[in-house]
Amino acid sequence: MNPLSRCFLYGIVDLGYVAPENVATVTTRLLEGGIDILQLRAKERLKKEIVKYAEAMLPLTKAAGVPLILNDYPDLLNEVEADGCHVGQEDFGVAEARELAGRGCVVGKSTHTLAQAHTAEREGADYIGFGPLFPTGTKPSAEAIGLAAIRTLHEQVHLPIFCIGGVKLENLRDIMGAGARRVCIVSDLLLATDVANRTAQVKSVLSFAA
DSSP, X not given: OOOGXXXXXXXEEETTTSOGGGHHHHHHHHHHHTOSXXXXXXXXXXXXXXXXXXXXXXXXXXXXXXXXXXXXXXXXXXXXXXXXXXEOTTSOOHHHHHXXXXXXXXXXXXXSSHHHHHHHHHHTOSEXXXXXXXXXXXXXXXXXXXXXXXXXXXXXXXXXXXXXXSOOGGGHHHHHHTTOOEEEESHHHHTSXXXXXXXXXXXXXXXXXX
């Protein structure tokens, strides 16, 4: 499995954008493009459905050595061999998520401020998401936080930090110029005409910036 230290492009197979019957196909295209880590996000789906989607993705992600993260529901790690879970500010604490998982796993935490990022690090999160940087259709009610805090965040918090929220190929260089090293992209990959090619283009920018 790719260690988090070598993961720079985080993709999300979001059922808000991906039809259930296309989960495996989209996963394959993201992997072909060079995605480093993948999350399954299936808001408002039954747990048994989430297990089914995860099981469709797992043979693909395991073969590629790419970690598979479940959004929410750390307890489902008792049922599927995903590599971890991701929790939001309104969800579980990091320790609680690990306890519910019942085994060693990666736990990521969503953060929106420097203070939340520091708290997540103290709680023992393995990585954090930081955003939304820009307005995003994925979470339309969330207030965009902009780019101003990114450099300070990277100076103060010593975890893998994935900047998220409205991140696209067209603004990626600006985000990297503001101090980001890792990003999470959702709609710009999932809605691309050629998912694999768009993923590869983003990876190329990230590699150049690194």
